[in-house]
Amino acid sequence: MNAAPLIEARALTLSSAGRTLLRALSWQARVGERWCVIGRNAVGKSTLLRALAGLPVPQREGAVDWLGRPQAAWNPADAAAVRAFAPQQPSDRFPISVQRLLELAVCVPGGPSTGALLHALDAACLAERDVMQLSGGERQRVALAQCAAQGAPLMLLDEPIAFQDPAHQRLVARWLAGFGGRCLVFSAHDVNWIAGVATHVLALHGEGCWRAGPVAKMLSADNLEAVYGCRWRQTEGAWLVVD
Amino acid sequence: MGLQGRRLAVFAAMLVAAALALLTVAVLVGSGGLDAQLIAQLRAPRVLAAAGVGALLALSGLAMQVLLRNPLADPYVLGTSGGASVGALLALAAGASLWIGAAAGALLAGMLLLSLARSALASSDDASARLILTGAMLAAVTGALATLLLTITPDERLRGAIFWLVGDLSGAQHGWVCLLAAMAFALALLARRRSIDRMMLGTEAAALLGEPVQRLRYELLVAASLAAGLAVATAGAIGFVGLVVPQLLRLVGVQRTRELAWMSPVSGAALLVGADLVARMVAVPMELPVGSVMALIGAPLFIAFLGRSAR
Numbered sequence: 001m002n003a004a005p006l007i008e009a010r011a012l013t014l015s016s017a018g019r020t021l022l023r024a025l026s027w028q029a030r031v032g033e034r035w036c037v038i039g040r041n042a043v044g045k046s047t048l049l050r051a052l053a054g055l056p057v058p059q060r061e062g063a064v065d066w067l068g069r070p071q072a073a074w075n076p077a078d079a080a081a082v083r084a085f086a087p088q089q090p091s092d093r094f095p096i097s098v099q100r101l102l103e104l105a106v107c108v109p110g111g112p113s114t115g116a117l118l119h120a121l122d123a124a125c126l127a128e129r130d131v132m133q134l135s136g137g138e139r140q141r142v143a144l145a146q147c148a149a150q151g152a153p154l155m156l157l158d159e160p161i162a163f164q165d166p167a168h169q170r171l172v173a174r175w176l177a178g179f180g181g182r183c184l185v186f187s188a189h190d191v192n193w194i195a196g197v198a199t200h201v202l203a204l205h206g207e208g209c210w211r212a213g214p215v216a217k218m219l220s221a222d223n224l225e226a227v228y229g230c231r232w233r234q235t236e237g238a239w240l241v242v243d
Numbered sequence: 244m245g246l247q248g249r250r251l252a253v254f255a256a257m258l259v260a261a262a263l264a265l266l267t268v269a270v271l272v273g274s275g276g277l278d279a280q281l282i283a284q285l286r287a288p289r290v291l292a293a294a295g296v297g298a299l300l301a302l303s304g305l306a307m308q309v310l311l312r313n314p315l316a317d318p319y320v321l322g323t324s325g326g327a328s329v330g331a332l333l334a335l336a337a338g339a340s341l342w343i344g345a346a347a348g349a350l351l352a353g354m355l356l357l358s359l360a361r362s363a364l365a366s367s368d369d370a371s372a373r374l375i376l377t378g379a380m381l382a383a384v385t386g387a388l389a390t391l392l393l394t395i396t397p398d399e400r401l402r403g404a405i406f407w408l409v410g411d412l413s414g415a416q417h418g419w420v421c422l423l424a425a426m427a428f429a430l431a432l433l434a435r436r437r438s439i440d441r442m443m444l445g446t447e448a449a450a451l452l453g454e455p456v457q458r459l460r461y462e463l464l465v466a467a468s469l470a471a472g473l474a475v476a477t478a479g480a481i482g483f484v485g486l487v488v489p490q491l492l493r494l495v496g497v498q499r500t501r502e503l504a505w506m507s508p509v510s511g512a513a514l515l516v517g518a519d520l521v522a523r524m525v526a527v528p529m530e531l532p533v534g535s536v537m538a539l540i541g542a543p544l545f546i547a548f549l550g551r552s553a554r
Contacts, residue, residue: 055447084451090445090448096440096443096498100498104440
Protein backbone atom coordinates (compact mmCIF):
# COMPACT_ATOMS: atom_id res chain seq x y z
CA MET A 1 0.00 0.00 0.00
CA ASN A 2 2.21 2.81 -1.20
CA ALA A 3 0.15 5.18 -3.32
CA ALA A 4 -2.75 7.36 -2.16
CA PRO A 5 -6.10 5.57 -1.83
CA LEU A 6 -8.24 5.68 -4.97
CA ILE A 7 -10.97 7.47 -3.04
CA GLU A 8 -10.95 9.07 0.38
CA ALA A 9 -13.66 10.97 2.23
CA ARG A 10 -12.38 13.50 4.75
CA ALA A 11 -14.92 14.65 7.33
CA LEU A 12 -17.67 14.33 4.73
CA THR A 13 -21.01 15.51 6.08
CA LEU A 14 -24.20 15.19 4.01
CA SER A 15 -27.60 16.56 4.84
CA SER A 16 -30.90 17.06 3.08
CA ALA A 17 -33.85 19.23 4.08
CA GLY A 18 -32.45 19.86 7.57
CA ARG A 19 -31.83 16.16 8.17
CA THR A 20 -28.25 14.96 8.65
CA LEU A 21 -27.70 11.87 6.51
CA LEU A 22 -24.03 11.36 7.25
CA ARG A 23 -21.77 13.02 9.80
CA ALA A 24 -18.00 13.39 9.40
CA LEU A 25 -17.33 10.34 7.25
CA SER A 26 -13.61 9.57 7.23
CA TRP A 27 -13.09 6.59 5.00
CA GLN A 28 -10.93 5.37 2.17
CA ALA A 29 -11.00 2.63 -0.46
CA ARG A 30 -8.25 1.13 -2.59
CA VAL A 31 -7.86 -0.87 -5.77
CA GLY A 32 -8.98 -4.45 -5.31
CA GLU A 33 -11.57 -3.56 -2.67
CA ARG A 34 -15.32 -3.97 -3.18
CA TRP A 35 -17.29 -1.83 -0.74
CA CYS A 36 -21.00 -2.26 -0.17
CA VAL A 37 -22.94 0.61 1.35
CA ILE A 38 -25.83 -0.69 3.46
CA GLY A 39 -28.63 1.04 5.31
CA ARG A 40 -32.38 1.41 5.55
CA ASN A 41 -34.46 3.08 2.84
CA ALA A 42 -33.94 6.85 2.63
CA VAL A 43 -30.92 6.71 4.95
CA GLY A 44 -28.80 8.40 2.28
CA LYS A 45 -27.04 5.61 0.34
CA SER A 46 -27.75 7.15 -3.06
CA THR A 47 -26.82 10.62 -1.83
CA LEU A 48 -23.50 9.29 -0.54
CA LEU A 49 -22.73 7.54 -3.85
CA ARG A 50 -23.59 10.73 -5.74
CA ALA A 51 -21.30 12.76 -3.49
CA LEU A 52 -18.49 10.23 -3.97
CA ALA A 53 -19.05 10.52 -7.74
CA GLY A 54 -18.82 14.31 -7.56
CA LEU A 55 -22.46 14.84 -8.58
CA PRO A 56 -24.63 17.57 -7.04
CA VAL A 57 -26.22 16.69 -3.68
CA PRO A 58 -28.52 18.85 -1.51
CA GLN A 59 -25.91 19.86 1.08
CA ARG A 60 -22.36 18.70 1.68
CA GLU A 61 -19.37 19.67 3.76
CA GLY A 62 -15.91 18.20 3.99
CA ALA A 63 -13.93 16.80 1.08
CA VAL A 64 -13.66 13.78 -1.16
CA ASP A 65 -10.30 13.05 -2.82
CA TRP A 66 -9.64 10.87 -5.84
CA LEU A 67 -6.05 9.64 -5.94
CA GLY A 68 -5.17 12.16 -3.23
CA ARG A 69 -6.56 15.18 -5.10
CA PRO A 70 -9.79 16.93 -4.09
CA GLN A 71 -12.71 16.36 -6.50
CA ALA A 72 -12.98 20.06 -7.27
CA ALA A 73 -9.38 20.14 -8.51
CA TRP A 74 -10.08 17.63 -11.30
CA ASN A 75 -11.14 18.86 -14.71
CA PRO A 76 -14.17 16.97 -16.10
CA ALA A 77 -12.24 14.98 -18.72
CA ASP A 78 -9.59 13.74 -16.26
CA ALA A 79 -12.26 12.94 -13.68
CA ALA A 80 -14.04 10.78 -16.27
CA ALA A 81 -10.89 8.68 -16.57
CA VAL A 82 -10.86 8.04 -12.80
CA ARG A 83 -14.46 7.47 -11.70
CA ALA A 84 -17.56 6.02 -13.31
CA PHE A 85 -21.06 6.03 -11.86
CA ALA A 86 -24.05 3.85 -12.70
CA PRO A 87 -27.35 5.40 -11.55
CA GLN A 88 -30.12 3.11 -10.39
CA GLN A 89 -32.39 3.96 -13.31
CA PRO A 90 -31.05 5.93 -16.26
CA SER A 91 -33.74 8.07 -17.92
CA ASP A 92 -33.72 7.76 -21.69
CA ARG A 93 -35.30 10.40 -23.92
CA PHE A 94 -33.70 9.77 -27.30
CA PRO A 95 -33.41 6.48 -29.18
CA ILE A 96 -29.89 5.03 -29.20
CA SER A 97 -28.65 1.48 -29.72
CA VAL A 98 -26.96 -0.31 -26.83
CA GLN A 99 -23.81 -0.76 -28.91
CA ARG A 100 -23.64 2.97 -29.65
CA LEU A 101 -24.31 3.86 -25.99
CA LEU A 102 -21.31 1.81 -24.87
CA GLU A 103 -19.12 3.32 -27.60
CA LEU A 104 -20.05 6.82 -26.37
CA ALA A 105 -19.16 5.89 -22.79
CA VAL A 106 -15.52 4.97 -23.44
CA CYS A 107 -13.22 7.50 -21.76
CA VAL A 108 -10.13 5.32 -21.28
CA PRO A 109 -9.35 3.48 -24.51
CA GLY A 110 -7.88 0.00 -24.47
CA GLY A 111 -10.41 -1.63 -22.12
CA PRO A 112 -12.47 -4.71 -22.85
CA SER A 113 -14.52 -4.57 -26.06
CA THR A 114 -18.16 -3.59 -25.78
CA GLY A 115 -19.06 -7.03 -27.10
CA ALA A 116 -17.14 -8.73 -24.30
CA LEU A 117 -18.73 -6.48 -21.67
CA LEU A 118 -22.23 -7.19 -22.92
CA HIS A 119 -21.50 -10.91 -23.17
CA ALA A 120 -20.28 -11.01 -19.56
CA LEU A 121 -23.60 -9.52 -18.42
CA ASP A 122 -25.81 -11.78 -20.54
CA ALA A 123 -26.65 -8.80 -22.73
CA ALA A 124 -24.86 -9.67 -25.98
CA CYS A 125 -28.21 -10.15 -27.71
CA LEU A 126 -29.18 -6.57 -26.79
CA ALA A 127 -26.35 -4.86 -28.73
CA GLU A 128 -28.52 -3.76 -31.64
CA ARG A 129 -31.59 -2.94 -29.54
CA ASP A 130 -32.80 0.57 -28.70
CA VAL A 131 -32.25 1.39 -25.01
CA MET A 132 -35.80 2.76 -24.78
CA GLN A 133 -37.23 -0.67 -25.58
CA LEU A 134 -35.41 -2.66 -22.90
CA SER A 135 -36.96 -4.08 -19.73
CA GLY A 136 -35.91 -2.66 -16.37
CA GLY A 137 -33.47 -5.48 -15.68
CA GLU A 138 -31.99 -5.41 -19.18
CA ARG A 139 -31.59 -1.63 -19.06
CA GLN A 140 -29.83 -1.92 -15.72
CA ARG A 141 -27.33 -4.51 -16.99
CA VAL A 142 -26.63 -2.25 -19.95
CA ALA A 143 -26.00 0.61 -17.49
CA LEU A 144 -23.55 -1.62 -15.59
CA ALA A 145 -21.76 -2.47 -18.84
CA GLN A 146 -21.68 1.25 -19.67
CA CYS A 147 -20.13 2.02 -16.29
CA ALA A 148 -17.39 -0.55 -16.90
CA ALA A 149 -16.92 0.55 -20.52
CA GLN A 150 -15.90 3.99 -19.33
CA GLY A 151 -12.64 2.40 -18.19
CA ALA A 152 -12.28 4.29 -14.90
CA PRO A 153 -10.60 2.43 -12.00
CA LEU A 154 -13.22 3.67 -9.51
CA MET A 155 -16.71 2.31 -10.22
CA LEU A 156 -19.66 3.60 -8.18
CA LEU A 157 -22.89 1.66 -8.67
CA ASP A 158 -26.25 2.56 -7.13
CA GLU A 159 -28.10 -0.69 -6.32
CA PRO A 160 -26.71 -2.72 -9.23
CA ILE A 161 -29.10 -5.64 -8.62
CA ALA A 162 -32.28 -3.67 -7.86
CA PHE A 163 -34.04 -4.98 -11.00
CA GLN A 164 -32.27 -8.33 -11.44
CA ASP A 165 -33.86 -11.77 -11.15
CA PRO A 166 -32.05 -14.30 -8.89
CA ALA A 167 -30.00 -15.79 -11.73
CA HIS A 168 -28.86 -12.39 -12.91
CA GLN A 169 -28.13 -11.30 -9.33
CA ARG A 170 -25.61 -14.14 -9.17
CA LEU A 171 -24.26 -13.20 -12.59
CA VAL A 172 -23.75 -9.58 -11.51
CA ALA A 173 -22.04 -10.79 -8.31
CA ARG A 174 -19.53 -12.86 -10.30
CA TRP A 175 -19.06 -9.97 -12.72
CA LEU A 176 -18.33 -7.47 -9.95
CA ALA A 177 -15.91 -9.88 -8.24
CA GLY A 178 -13.95 -10.08 -11.49
CA PHE A 179 -12.74 -6.46 -11.31
CA GLY A 180 -9.57 -7.13 -9.34
CA GLY A 181 -7.78 -4.15 -10.80
CA ARG A 182 -10.48 -1.63 -9.92
CA CYS A 183 -12.15 -0.30 -6.81
CA LEU A 184 -15.91 -0.79 -6.53
CA VAL A 185 -18.39 0.97 -4.28
CA PHE A 186 -22.03 -0.10 -4.56
CA SER A 187 -25.20 -0.20 -2.52
CA ALA A 188 -27.43 -3.24 -1.99
CA HIS A 189 -30.01 -4.70 0.39
CA ASP A 190 -29.62 -8.48 0.08
CA VAL A 191 -27.31 -9.40 2.96
CA ASN A 192 -26.48 -12.84 1.58
CA TRP A 193 -25.67 -11.41 -1.82
CA ILE A 194 -23.48 -8.79 -0.13
CA ALA A 195 -21.68 -11.49 1.89
CA GLY A 196 -20.71 -13.20 -1.36
CA VAL A 197 -19.53 -10.09 -3.23
CA ALA A 198 -18.23 -7.38 -0.94
CA THR A 199 -14.81 -7.29 0.69
CA HIS A 200 -15.83 -4.39 2.93
CA VAL A 201 -19.04 -2.83 4.20
CA LEU A 202 -19.88 0.79 4.97
CA ALA A 203 -22.99 0.83 7.14
CA LEU A 204 -25.21 3.90 7.51
CA HIS A 205 -27.15 3.72 10.75
CA GLY A 206 -29.25 6.84 10.26
CA GLU A 207 -29.01 10.20 12.04
CA GLY A 208 -25.58 10.59 10.46
CA CYS A 209 -23.93 7.61 12.23
CA TRP A 210 -21.81 5.19 10.24
CA ARG A 211 -19.42 2.25 10.62
CA ALA A 212 -16.98 0.77 8.15
CA GLY A 213 -14.87 -2.38 8.06
CA PRO A 214 -14.18 -5.76 6.47
CA VAL A 215 -17.27 -7.70 5.47
CA ALA A 216 -16.69 -10.58 7.92
CA LYS A 217 -16.61 -8.20 10.85
CA MET A 218 -19.43 -5.93 9.68
CA LEU A 219 -21.99 -8.63 8.90
CA SER A 220 -22.79 -9.73 12.43
CA ALA A 221 -26.20 -10.18 14.04
CA ASP A 222 -25.67 -7.14 16.28
CA ASN A 223 -24.49 -4.87 13.49
CA LEU A 224 -27.29 -5.91 11.14
CA GLU A 225 -29.85 -5.26 13.87
CA ALA A 226 -28.34 -1.83 14.47
CA VAL A 227 -28.58 -1.03 10.77
CA TYR A 228 -31.98 -2.45 9.88
CA GLY A 229 -33.83 -2.43 13.20
CA CYS A 230 -34.83 -6.11 13.01
CA ARG A 231 -33.25 -9.25 14.49
CA TRP A 232 -31.04 -11.57 12.43
CA ARG A 233 -29.59 -15.05 12.73
CA GLN A 234 -27.26 -17.08 10.57
CA THR A 235 -28.34 -20.58 9.57
CA GLU A 236 -26.12 -22.82 7.42
CA GLY A 237 -24.17 -19.79 6.30
CA ALA A 238 -27.25 -17.77 5.24
CA TRP A 239 -28.59 -14.71 7.03
CA LEU A 240 -32.28 -14.71 7.92
CA VAL A 241 -34.52 -12.12 9.53
CA VAL A 242 -36.01 -13.43 12.77
CA ASP A 243 -39.72 -12.67 13.11
CA MET B 244 -32.31 -0.41 -34.18
CA GLY B 245 -30.67 2.57 -35.85
CA LEU B 246 -29.92 2.93 -39.54
CA GLN B 247 -26.38 1.81 -40.30
CA GLY B 248 -23.99 1.08 -43.13
CA ARG B 249 -25.52 0.49 -46.54
CA ARG B 250 -29.10 1.21 -45.52
CA LEU B 251 -28.03 4.56 -44.05
CA ALA B 252 -26.18 5.44 -47.26
CA VAL B 253 -29.22 4.53 -49.37
CA PHE B 254 -31.47 6.65 -47.17
CA ALA B 255 -29.05 9.59 -47.34
CA ALA B 256 -28.91 9.39 -51.14
CA MET B 257 -32.71 9.22 -51.38
CA LEU B 258 -33.08 12.18 -49.05
CA VAL B 259 -30.71 14.37 -51.04
CA ALA B 260 -32.30 13.34 -54.34
CA ALA B 261 -35.79 14.09 -53.04
CA ALA B 262 -34.72 17.49 -51.70
CA LEU B 263 -33.09 18.46 -55.00
CA ALA B 264 -36.11 17.27 -56.99
CA LEU B 265 -38.46 19.26 -54.78
CA LEU B 266 -36.27 22.35 -55.11
CA THR B 267 -36.33 22.05 -58.92
CA VAL B 268 -40.07 21.53 -59.07
CA ALA B 269 -40.67 24.50 -56.73
CA VAL B 270 -38.60 26.79 -58.95
CA LEU B 271 -40.27 25.63 -62.15
CA VAL B 272 -43.89 25.40 -61.00
CA GLY B 273 -46.06 28.41 -60.24
CA SER B 274 -49.14 30.29 -61.30
CA GLY B 275 -47.09 32.40 -63.71
CA GLY B 276 -45.78 29.38 -65.66
CA LEU B 277 -42.27 29.01 -67.09
CA ASP B 278 -41.29 32.67 -67.45
CA ALA B 279 -37.51 33.15 -67.17
CA GLN B 280 -37.76 36.62 -65.68
CA LEU B 281 -40.42 35.56 -63.21
CA ILE B 282 -38.30 32.62 -62.11
CA ALA B 283 -35.10 34.65 -61.71
CA GLN B 284 -36.65 37.61 -59.93
CA LEU B 285 -39.47 36.14 -57.87
CA ARG B 286 -39.64 32.40 -57.65
CA ALA B 287 -35.96 31.47 -57.22
CA PRO B 288 -35.35 33.96 -54.39
CA ARG B 289 -38.49 32.75 -52.66
CA VAL B 290 -37.53 29.08 -52.97
CA LEU B 291 -34.03 29.94 -51.76
CA ALA B 292 -35.49 31.75 -48.74
CA ALA B 293 -37.82 28.81 -48.03
CA ALA B 294 -34.86 26.42 -48.14
CA GLY B 295 -32.69 28.62 -45.92
CA VAL B 296 -35.42 29.25 -43.35
CA GLY B 297 -36.41 25.58 -43.31
CA ALA B 298 -32.80 24.52 -42.76
CA LEU B 299 -32.33 27.06 -39.96
CA LEU B 300 -35.55 26.09 -38.21
CA ALA B 301 -34.74 22.37 -38.37
CA LEU B 302 -31.29 23.00 -36.86
CA SER B 303 -32.73 25.30 -34.22
CA GLY B 304 -35.21 22.59 -33.25
CA LEU B 305 -32.49 19.93 -33.16
CA ALA B 306 -30.28 22.09 -30.91
CA MET B 307 -33.17 22.94 -28.58
CA GLN B 308 -34.09 19.27 -28.30
CA VAL B 309 -30.56 18.43 -27.16
CA LEU B 310 -30.38 21.49 -24.90
CA LEU B 311 -33.69 20.77 -23.18
CA ARG B 312 -33.33 17.02 -23.56
CA ASN B 313 -36.79 16.82 -24.98
CA PRO B 314 -37.55 15.45 -28.46
CA LEU B 315 -40.66 17.67 -28.66
CA ALA B 316 -38.79 20.99 -28.31
CA ASP B 317 -39.26 23.48 -31.14
CA PRO B 318 -38.52 27.23 -31.35
CA TYR B 319 -42.13 28.05 -32.27
CA VAL B 320 -43.84 25.80 -29.72
CA LEU B 321 -41.59 27.03 -26.89
CA GLY B 322 -41.83 30.75 -27.61
CA THR B 323 -38.36 31.39 -29.03
CA SER B 324 -39.76 32.40 -32.42
CA GLY B 325 -42.38 34.53 -30.65
CA GLY B 326 -39.58 36.27 -28.76
CA ALA B 327 -37.86 36.90 -32.09
CA SER B 328 -41.08 38.43 -33.50
CA VAL B 329 -41.41 40.76 -30.51
CA GLY B 330 -37.74 41.72 -30.72
CA ALA B 331 -38.02 42.44 -34.44
CA LEU B 332 -41.18 44.52 -33.98
CA LEU B 333 -39.53 46.53 -31.20
CA ALA B 334 -36.45 47.05 -33.37
CA LEU B 335 -38.65 48.25 -36.24
CA ALA B 336 -40.48 50.66 -33.96
CA ALA B 337 -37.16 51.99 -32.68
CA GLY B 338 -35.69 52.17 -36.16
CA ALA B 339 -33.01 49.59 -35.33
CA SER B 340 -31.89 46.53 -37.29
CA LEU B 341 -34.55 43.88 -37.80
CA TRP B 342 -32.02 41.01 -37.64
CA ILE B 343 -30.46 42.15 -34.40
CA GLY B 344 -33.86 42.73 -32.80
CA ALA B 345 -35.07 39.27 -33.83
CA ALA B 346 -31.87 37.57 -32.63
CA ALA B 347 -31.93 39.43 -29.31
CA GLY B 348 -35.63 38.64 -28.79
CA ALA B 349 -35.04 34.94 -29.52
CA LEU B 350 -32.05 34.79 -27.18
CA LEU B 351 -33.99 36.49 -24.39
CA ALA B 352 -36.95 34.12 -24.80
CA GLY B 353 -34.58 31.14 -24.84
CA MET B 354 -32.80 32.26 -21.68
CA LEU B 355 -36.13 32.91 -19.97
CA LEU B 356 -37.34 29.42 -20.87
CA LEU B 357 -34.11 27.87 -19.62
CA SER B 358 -34.29 29.67 -16.28
CA LEU B 359 -38.02 29.01 -15.82
CA ALA B 360 -37.52 25.33 -16.61
CA ARG B 361 -34.32 24.99 -14.59
CA SER B 362 -35.89 22.93 -11.83
CA ALA B 363 -37.70 20.74 -14.34
CA LEU B 364 -34.43 20.14 -16.18
CA ALA B 365 -32.45 19.44 -13.02
CA SER B 366 -34.72 16.66 -11.83
CA SER B 367 -33.84 13.31 -13.29
CA ASP B 368 -37.45 12.20 -13.56
CA ASP B 369 -39.52 12.90 -16.63
CA ALA B 370 -40.21 16.64 -16.66
CA SER B 371 -41.27 16.85 -20.33
CA ALA B 372 -44.80 18.02 -19.66
CA ARG B 373 -43.72 20.85 -17.36
CA LEU B 374 -41.14 22.06 -19.84
CA ILE B 375 -43.50 21.98 -22.80
CA LEU B 376 -46.26 23.75 -20.84
CA THR B 377 -43.84 26.45 -19.63
CA GLY B 378 -42.75 27.00 -23.22
CA ALA B 379 -46.33 27.06 -24.47
CA MET B 380 -47.14 29.81 -21.96
CA LEU B 381 -44.06 31.71 -23.07
CA ALA B 382 -45.27 31.37 -26.66
CA ALA B 383 -48.70 32.68 -25.61
CA VAL B 384 -47.14 35.72 -23.92
CA THR B 385 -44.85 36.56 -26.85
CA GLY B 386 -47.78 36.07 -29.25
CA ALA B 387 -49.88 38.52 -27.22
CA LEU B 388 -47.01 41.02 -27.09
CA ALA B 389 -46.50 40.77 -30.84
CA THR B 390 -50.23 41.36 -31.44
CA LEU B 391 -50.12 44.34 -29.11
CA LEU B 392 -47.13 45.82 -30.93
CA LEU B 393 -48.82 45.23 -34.28
CA THR B 394 -51.92 47.17 -33.23
CA ILE B 395 -49.99 50.21 -32.00
CA THR B 396 -47.41 50.37 -34.81
CA PRO B 397 -48.40 52.39 -37.92
CA ASP B 398 -49.16 50.15 -40.89
CA GLU B 399 -46.68 51.66 -43.32
CA ARG B 400 -43.74 50.76 -41.10
CA LEU B 401 -44.10 47.02 -40.99
CA ARG B 402 -45.17 43.92 -42.82
CA GLY B 403 -48.60 42.45 -42.12
CA ALA B 404 -49.79 40.67 -39.02
CA ILE B 405 -49.76 37.32 -40.81
CA PHE B 406 -46.02 37.65 -41.43
CA TRP B 407 -45.19 38.14 -37.76
CA LEU B 408 -47.68 35.76 -36.22
CA VAL B 409 -47.91 32.82 -38.63
CA GLY B 410 -45.08 33.32 -41.10
CA ASP B 411 -45.16 34.08 -44.80
CA LEU B 412 -42.56 33.66 -47.55
CA SER B 413 -43.98 36.01 -50.20
CA GLY B 414 -41.42 38.73 -50.77
CA ALA B 415 -38.80 37.03 -48.58
CA GLN B 416 -35.26 38.17 -49.31
CA HIS B 417 -31.71 37.14 -48.46
CA GLY B 418 -32.31 33.40 -48.60
CA TRP B 419 -28.61 32.84 -49.24
CA VAL B 420 -27.76 34.46 -45.88
CA CYS B 421 -29.98 31.89 -44.19
CA LEU B 422 -28.41 29.06 -46.18
CA LEU B 423 -24.88 30.14 -45.27
CA ALA B 424 -25.84 30.51 -41.61
CA ALA B 425 -27.44 27.06 -41.66
CA MET B 426 -24.27 25.60 -43.14
CA ALA B 427 -22.14 27.20 -40.42
CA PHE B 428 -24.56 25.91 -37.76
CA ALA B 429 -24.47 22.37 -39.17
CA LEU B 430 -20.67 22.40 -39.29
CA ALA B 431 -20.49 23.62 -35.67
CA LEU B 432 -22.76 20.73 -34.64
CA LEU B 433 -20.70 18.23 -36.63
CA ALA B 434 -17.52 19.45 -34.96
CA ARG B 435 -19.09 18.64 -31.57
CA ARG B 436 -20.91 15.50 -32.64
CA ARG B 437 -19.57 13.18 -29.91
CA SER B 438 -20.27 15.73 -27.18
CA ILE B 439 -23.78 16.30 -28.48
CA ASP B 440 -24.48 12.57 -28.68
CA ARG B 441 -23.41 12.38 -25.04
CA MET B 442 -25.60 15.36 -24.10
CA MET B 443 -28.56 13.38 -25.43
CA LEU B 444 -27.84 10.76 -22.75
CA GLY B 445 -28.55 13.41 -20.11
CA THR B 446 -26.76 16.39 -18.60
CA GLU B 447 -25.47 14.38 -15.68
CA ALA B 448 -24.44 11.44 -17.83
CA ALA B 449 -22.55 13.79 -20.15
CA ALA B 450 -20.84 15.50 -17.21
CA LEU B 451 -19.79 12.11 -15.81
CA LEU B 452 -18.20 11.33 -19.17
CA GLY B 453 -16.14 14.50 -18.93
CA GLU B 454 -18.13 16.84 -21.19
CA PRO B 455 -18.04 20.59 -20.40
CA VAL B 456 -21.81 20.59 -20.03
CA GLN B 457 -22.34 24.25 -19.12
CA ARG B 458 -20.35 25.55 -22.07
CA LEU B 459 -22.10 23.18 -24.49
CA ARG B 460 -25.50 24.29 -23.24
CA TYR B 461 -24.68 27.98 -23.74
CA GLU B 462 -23.37 27.26 -27.22
CA LEU B 463 -26.52 25.35 -28.11
CA LEU B 464 -28.77 28.06 -26.66
CA VAL B 465 -27.02 30.86 -28.55
CA ALA B 466 -26.92 28.93 -31.84
CA ALA B 467 -30.57 27.83 -31.59
CA SER B 468 -31.70 31.38 -30.75
CA LEU B 469 -29.68 33.07 -33.49
CA ALA B 470 -30.98 30.57 -36.04
CA ALA B 471 -34.59 31.10 -34.94
CA GLY B 472 -34.06 34.88 -34.96
CA LEU B 473 -32.66 34.88 -38.49
CA ALA B 474 -35.48 32.63 -39.68
CA VAL B 475 -38.13 34.92 -38.16
CA ALA B 476 -36.53 38.06 -39.58
CA THR B 477 -36.63 36.42 -43.02
CA ALA B 478 -40.03 34.73 -43.09
CA GLY B 479 -41.87 35.50 -39.85
CA ALA B 480 -42.77 32.98 -37.19
CA ILE B 481 -43.14 29.65 -38.98
CA GLY B 482 -43.76 26.73 -36.66
CA PHE B 483 -43.17 23.01 -36.33
CA VAL B 484 -40.31 22.56 -38.85
CA GLY B 485 -37.86 22.16 -35.98
CA LEU B 486 -40.12 19.67 -34.26
CA VAL B 487 -41.20 17.54 -37.19
CA VAL B 488 -37.89 17.14 -39.03
CA PRO B 489 -35.54 15.71 -36.37
CA GLN B 490 -38.35 13.62 -34.90
CA LEU B 491 -39.23 12.01 -38.24
CA LEU B 492 -35.54 11.35 -38.90
CA ARG B 493 -35.30 9.61 -35.52
CA LEU B 494 -38.38 7.53 -36.31
CA VAL B 495 -36.69 6.39 -39.52
CA GLY B 496 -33.68 5.34 -37.43
CA VAL B 497 -31.26 8.26 -37.73
CA GLN B 498 -29.83 8.61 -34.23
CA ARG B 499 -26.37 10.12 -34.35
CA THR B 500 -25.50 13.80 -34.51
CA ARG B 501 -23.11 12.89 -37.32
CA GLU B 502 -26.13 12.31 -39.56
CA LEU B 503 -28.79 14.44 -37.83
CA ALA B 504 -26.65 17.58 -38.17
CA TRP B 505 -26.78 17.55 -41.97
CA MET B 506 -29.93 15.55 -42.68
CA SER B 507 -32.05 17.87 -40.51
CA PRO B 508 -31.27 21.06 -42.47
CA VAL B 509 -31.61 19.24 -45.82
CA SER B 510 -34.98 17.79 -44.78
CA GLY B 511 -36.08 21.07 -43.21
CA ALA B 512 -35.27 22.93 -46.41
CA ALA B 513 -37.20 20.37 -48.46
CA LEU B 514 -40.16 20.42 -46.08
CA LEU B 515 -40.55 24.20 -46.11
CA VAL B 516 -40.01 24.43 -49.88
CA GLY B 517 -42.73 21.78 -50.26
CA ALA B 518 -45.07 23.52 -47.81
CA ASP B 519 -44.55 26.83 -49.61
CA LEU B 520 -45.28 25.13 -52.94
CA VAL B 521 -48.56 23.91 -51.47
CA ALA B 522 -49.27 27.38 -50.07
CA ARG B 523 -48.70 28.95 -53.49
CA MET B 524 -50.58 26.38 -55.57
CA VAL B 525 -53.49 25.04 -53.55
CA ALA B 526 -55.81 28.03 -54.03
CA VAL B 527 -54.51 29.75 -57.21
CA PRO B 528 -54.69 32.70 -57.79
CA MET B 529 -54.71 33.24 -54.03
CA GLU B 530 -51.62 32.50 -51.93
CA LEU B 531 -51.85 31.10 -48.41
CA PRO B 532 -49.31 31.98 -45.70
CA VAL B 533 -46.84 29.09 -45.52
CA GLY B 534 -46.97 29.23 -41.71
CA SER B 535 -50.57 28.10 -41.62
CA VAL B 536 -49.79 25.24 -44.02
CA MET B 537 -46.89 24.20 -41.74
CA ALA B 538 -49.12 24.42 -38.66
CA LEU B 539 -51.74 22.24 -40.35
CA ILE B 540 -49.03 19.62 -41.00
CA GLY B 541 -47.09 20.10 -37.77
CA ALA B 542 -49.68 20.39 -35.02
CA PRO B 543 -51.31 16.98 -35.65
CA LEU B 544 -47.83 15.41 -35.83
CA PHE B 545 -46.90 17.08 -32.52
CA ILE B 546 -49.96 15.48 -30.93
CA ALA B 547 -49.06 12.11 -32.45
CA PHE B 548 -45.48 12.37 -31.11
CA LEU B 549 -46.84 13.40 -27.70
CA GLY B 550 -48.90 10.20 -27.67
CA ARG B 551 -45.84 8.14 -28.54
CA SER B 552 -43.67 9.75 -25.86
CA ALA B 553 -46.34 9.17 -23.21
CA ARG B 554 -46.27 5.41 -23.82
